[in-house]
Amino acid sequence: MRELLLPVLLLCALCRASVHYPFEELLELRPLERNNLLASFDFKINSTEFELYEPEDKTFHYSTFSKLLGPILQETNTRELHLRFSQGWYDPEVYGELPYKGKHSGGTGVELWAVLEGQNEDTVFKDWIKLANSLSGLFCASLNFIDSSSTTYPATVFQPAAPMLEQGLSLKNDLFLLRSALPREPVCTENLTPFLKLLPTKGKAGISSLLTGHKVFNSQWSSMSIDVTTHCSGTKCHYEMEQSINLILDVPMTLERNRMPIPKPTPGSELKCDPTKPFDAFHCFPLDDISELEFSLADLFGKKIQGGALLASQPTKICADLDLESWSMEVQTDSQIVPKIEQEKTCFVIENTNGHDVLFRAKDTKKVKSLKSPPILASRSLSGYSQDSGGFRIDVKNPTDEDLDIIIFESIPWFVRIYLHTLTLNINSTVTHIVSDPQFDQYVKGIIYNPAIDRQKPSHLELLVGIPAHTKIKLSLEFDKAMLLYAEYPPDANHGFEIEPAVISVLDRNSHNVVYEMRTTTALLTIPTPDFSMPYNVIILTSTVMSLAFGSIFNLLTKQTVTEEEAESRVKESRITRLRSRIKERVQRIKSLFRRS
């Protein structure tokens, strides 16, 4: 056995450099229906070993795990960190189930949850704010707006992902799970740049060299995620970080943008008309579905892959999940590379620093590998139209053949005052149960509810719901809108307030682990907004009223009261009456003069 191994090692020493770091990267491409393409970038990084409780001045040596992130985690006693940046709308009917079963996808905007170790809630909360502020600086995101009024302590979802610290290591303090989301945050290039900086390849080599801001954020939907977990064996621990970017690109649209950055109408000669409908020189029903496509990674991302990540422990790997009947894949580089089939996927690795490009050809793009449909479909909307109240409505559909247990997690800002007694359940648009009905408990098996405290805490609601197979349920909830203080309104208050997405997790019925996770869209709630010159108006109006009151009271107190006769006689005596009579006399005299002449 040994003799066999030795040459393999030697061979490997020749083909690849001998220094390797705990880093792996994988790019997976998968054509979807309607000419969409899912690109999943996945990076795995391990840190060097350290001891969990070390004096502050202990020297830490960083290699692939970024030195930018390490001190933040150490300083705030963060044992697990999850950060999501997402934008766009994921349409499960077209794109199928979420990549990685929703494990790496977040709701629109920024989402952060972390497991922190600390003695009590206060110290942990301070660390949490410190963590959010540090990450805010690192990722150029407004995470610094996270405060107690947007932080929840989830009870059944977002549970620690890593079975950390179980292996013989006793924790000195308790672990706390905190979560917050900023649905208003626009995710943009300035978030991608620091994301790439955390990678040992820094976007200069390997698959990360494909990622540029204007291409990533031109996608239909994108989600960036960072997950850091602590793993310990004995007293030695290390961080494991997984960074991933999932994108859905509309291929024809991306190609069109390369050809014409400013969209122009298609000239008549290039227009393909629908032959089933009447068409001539003036009439045309354009046929928009393209079934033949030929594109390369450089077309989609604007760049080739700039060689492999040589420092990685596994060579850079690129896989495509293609229906080989109508799709073909060709690697374009200096040397000949023939992709291999691995687990039904077409894969190849990059082991040098030369540029690599991949060319895809499709005879019929409609033929793609059948999509896995998501186990749950859900949407949330706002109901009601008044200025002072409204309602949430959550529609959940179980399209599968099995009964499902799901958890609906909601964190609702304090100014949306929800009334739990108004919670009603509607099954298949036929039967309606209110919360006090005994039948209600057959479906909603558990409710965790932490009511909001004004300006301090959001409402936190977790519903454990059982949905029978092929059933649609509708949950509705009413709320009142609270008035905010003058200074609490954000700039552009008339735009409305984003209510963060509801998180819906599907549980395994036996182990109660989360097997699928999805998020609804953000809800935009309008709240009565005052006229912001109001304080000045109030002051001025009050002042006027006060001076009016003062004037009348003052006059009442200081003016002399006289009888009517007295007043009249006084008027006769007054200077003005005398002056008036004198003027009258003069006028009379002048008039008589005129008359005479």
Place this chain on the structure above:
Amino acid sequence: MSFVSGDDVAIRRRIFNSILLLCAFVGLPLWYVTTSVHRAELPAAQIYSLSSQLSSFVSYEIPVYVEVPTTASGVVAEAQQHLDSLLKSYNLPISWHIVLRTGTGGDRDYKVELVMDGESDKIYVSPFEDRKIKLYASPTVINSNKVADLIARMLVQDVFADEIQMFARYDQPASAIKMPYSPRYHVTLSLLQGGSDPIAWDIEQAAPLFENYLHSLSPYANFTLDSQVQHYNKLSDNIALRYDDERKAFLLKEADTSTFIDYSEWGLDQNTQSVPVINFVAYVPASAVRPIIIENSVSNSFIVPQWGGAAILNTDKQVLEYGDLLPVMEIFASQLFQLVGAPSKPKSPAIRTDILTRVQSLQNMHKSIDNLISLCKLCQQLPNISVPDSTREQVEHAIERIMEAAAAARNGNWALANSLAAKAYVLSDKAFFQKDMVQQMYFPEEHKMAVYTPLLGPFATIMLLGLVRLVNEERGSAKPKEA
């Protein structure tokens, strides 16, 4: 004929007067107090007197133990006289003295050992922690009885020469290289590879060497250390390397060293720590541009003022061993001493740190008083700025710390003096950059008048008209009496 009785007018006059008084003594002050900004009283007089008297109440006395044979005990007293007269000629702005004592002294004291059989006059300063100074006196000096003079001259002109100079210009801005003082620093050692070839270093072995240097600087400030390895740090395009055929190397112009480090691309500009970071970069050029030699640099390294240092490592090794890293660590250590502003003499790191600590303590006191004076001036110049109570407390605490630091310096506890002075500096900084002070006020003074005119205008008019009427009535009531 009169309708007005004297009593009636008197009552109304009293009513008017009471309303006037109420407005003047209750209304106006109430309005003023509720609409004006809070300004805490700062101890300005104390700060100004502290500033003028700083040089008089801070004094440094440095004990130096001289070991002499019992026969020559008079030498010490004589040397002290020489010292005093020598120091007088420097005319230092503060009181700074060397006090000679006979005896062997403790571990941490300065000790001068006289070696009488030296061939020539020379001085040897131990490079270890023991602060030992060996003074070799040549026979000519001994014979002409000038040993005392030699001790005094060597101490003032050699061992403590830099300290005297530093104290002489303590209130001038520090050199451009020196990192701004902070009670805590973080040091990062980075190994940067210019290309894509994987590289590693045995930093676990080499780091303790550097930690020793950091430890020797601990009286000055607290230092923490970490290290990182990074790849793909390409040289920026504006660096023009010239290939020298003779030396078979790429030459880097000295002027280009200032732009050599590409802070944003190399990810060295971001600091997620709350303390200032001193960066040391070991740069391994990509194989295409190797070796790089900096013109006019023996060690192939350079300092980036107030940021850190860099050394270029021309190696094709994949793993840098302890032996490869040793010279680099030495370069970084010497750069570190320069970056914290330590004197170049004497050789002993312990004495250099002592000198640095003493000078820094005075500078911190000086700087915190400067900060406080600026704060007072700011408050005087901007009558609308709010001064919260927390600012006043911080100012008071800062003053207390300065006094304590001065006392510690007088007692010869320089490390304590420095840490107290640093606290004073941090407090004075906090007081000056108080968030609540710079905040925009709810509305400025002019707006205040404009907004309240609807209240004050009618009030004033009504009162004025009432007054006119009352005066008229007084006249009216006075006339009939005459008639």
